[in-house]
Amino acid sequence: MEHRTATRQAAIRLAFPTLLAAVLLCFAAAAIAHSQASGATYVIEKVIDIAPVWSGHSVGFAMATRGDQQFAAFYDDQRRMTVASRRLSDTSWQLVRLPEKVAWDSHNYIAMTIDDDGYIHVSGNMHVVPLVYFRTQKPLDITTFERVAMVGRDEQHATYPDFFNGPNGALMFGYRDGRSGNGNQIYNEYDLKTRTWKRLLDKPLTDGQGHRNAYLTEPVKGPDGYFHVVWVWRESPLSETCHDLSYARSRDMIHWETSDGTPLSLPITLTTGEIVDPVPQKGGMLNGLAKLGFDAANQPVISYVKYDANGNTQIYCARKVGDHWKSVQVSDFNWRWDFSGGGSLPSGMGLSAVEALPDGTLALSYGSPGHGGGKWKLDAATFKQIGTIHEPPVYPADLRTVRSTFPGMQSRIVVSSGGSGEEGVQYLMRWETLGANRDQPRTGPLPEPSMLQVVKLRLAVPAK
Numbered sequence: 001m002e003h004r005t006a007t008r009q010a011a012i013r014l015a016f017p018t019l020l021a022a023v024l025l026c027f028a029a030a031a032i033a034h035s036q037a038s039g040a041t042y043v044i045e046k047v048i049d050i051a052p053v054w055s056g057h058s059v060g061f062a063m064a065t066r067g068d069q070q071f072a073a074f075y076d077d078q079r080r081m082t083v084a085s086r087r088l089s090d091t092s093w094q095l096v097r098l099p100e101k102v103a104w105d106s107h108n109y110i111a112m113t114i115d116d117d118g119y120i121h122v123s124g125n126m127h128v129v130p131l132v133y134f135r136t137q138k139p140l141d142i143t144t145f146e147r148v149a150m151v152g153r154d155e156q157h158a159t160y161p162d163f164f165n166g167p168n169g170a171l172m173f174g175y176r177d178g179r180s181g182n183g184n185q186i187y188n189e190y191d192l193k194t195r196t197w198k199r200l201l202d203k204p205l206t207d208g209q210g211h212r213n214a215y216l217t218e219p220v221k222g223p224d225g226y227f228h229v230v231w232v233w234r235e236s237p238l239s240e241t242c243h244d245l246s247y248a249r250s251r252d253m254i255h256w257e258t259s260d261g262t263p264l265s266l267p268i269t270l271t272t273g274e275i276v277d278p279v280p281q282k283g284g285m286l287n288g289l290a291k292l293g294f295d296a297a298n299q300p301v302i303s304y305v306k307y308d309a310n311g312n313t314q315i316y317c318a319r320k321v322g323d324h325w326k327s328v329q330v331s332d333f334n335w336r337w338d339f340s341g342g343g344s345l346p347s348g349m350g351l352s353a354v355e356a357l358p359d360g361t362l363a364l365s366y367g368s369p370g371h372g373g374g375k376w377k378l379d380a381a382t383f384k385q386i387g388t389i390h391e392p393p394v395y396p397a398d399l400r401t402v403r404s405t406f407p408g409m410q411s412r413i414v415v416s417s418g419g420s421g422e423e424g425v426q427y428l429m430r431w432e433t434l435g436a437n438r439d440q441p442r443t444g445p446l447p448e449p450s451m452l453q454v455v456k457l458r459l460a461v462p463a464k
């Protein structure tokens with residue numbers, strides 16, 4: 001299946017300050033399929049310029065490779081939504097501008113995927129606005145993009161577009177209908193034969209009942225055959241109002257249940273859903289910082305962030321034990337990320353989902369301004385740290401080096417979804433930009449546009 005999201009699944013955006021990017025680039029790369037060899041590292045084989053891009057604030061781009069063709073979706077130096085394509089044998093790009101222009105909003109990333117018939121789908125530039133969706137009229141031909149409707153209802157206040165694979169590999173599209181503190185989670189399913197979308201569920205998966213909304217992870221198909229989702233509830237646009245880590249699972253993404261198999265009526269609400277950890281508002285929990293992984297026994301493990309009893313920011317892991325979820329503090333930081341307010345926040349903490357290691361232990365990567373970053377080895381039964389995993393960087397350090405002299409610039413990386421079929425080859429995009437600014441215009445001088453580049457990497461000899 002080629003249709004993988006270029007925003008959350010196969011491609012990983014490293015939207016972190018420079019301090020964290022250096023440590024988080026390593027564990028993000030571990031999720032990429034081409035990094036299957038233990039200790040594998042890549043070397044830069046070729047760098048090709050695509051186009052100058054907007055660098056006044058961070059916003060996510062997308063990249064996809066299919067056979068000998070490659071595609072990039074980004075905002076150019078005039079903030080115009082742009083899609084570029086090339087043959088892998090070429091160094092020049094064909095550019096098509098779509099009728100969208102990004103404002104000062106770091107929510108407005110671009111999602112792109114290619115379906116099994118080769119049609120390209122793009123969605124983005126959305127933060128509580130009518131759904132923005134383009135699709136090509138011909139396979140792999142960016143000159144044939146047209147704006148089309150999806151389902152036609154509950155699409156006036158859309159945010160967080162996400163293409164991903166559902167049951168039987170079907171192309172799915174998820175988004176939030178509503179706004180922070182008052183929204184529902186919607187899923188659509190694509191029909192390849194008719195080239196039309198339909199609503200997967202006749203009701204939203206979650207419903208904030210007009211008082212809150214759920215921030216969900218993308219549904220993850222686990223080794224147990226279930227699709228798993230994790231979310232936190234949020235009462236308002238204020239980030240500190242996140243609370244109550246929650247969980248659900250499904251075999252078909254239509255019939256949902258709790259971890260013990262109890263059916264859930266849709267939509268799931270705060271009072272009907274399964275709560276993993278009843279973290280209160282202002283308890284240090286934040287949407288985007290709950291990750292879903294699996295241990296060697298295929299049990300779901302949730303890594304997340306909240307305050308400890310002393311008010312410090314800590315990383316926790318939770319797993320179902322008997323008839324209840326057990327949460328264990330993993331970190332011992334003497335540091336507090338006292339976030340508050342609305343808008344896109346500058347990142348203050350990063351963590352990964354747990355990864356089961358061949359010896360049955362778990363790995364968890366992290367990054368924080370007060371404690372740097374790294375990768376812990378955890379006891380699978382207790383989640384206690386039993387060591388530190390030292391690995392060579394998967395990607396060359398040069399990719400993380402900021403070349404601009406403008407203060408505050410950061411290096412951004414997007415790894416390509418799909419693949420070229422070239423053995424040992426991985427493609428990614430790199431550019432530089434200022435970070436998020438709570439979705440407010442910056443005053444004063446702004447950096448010059450940076451050059452968006454595609455980087456061809458080749459697998460080096462695995463480290464011994």
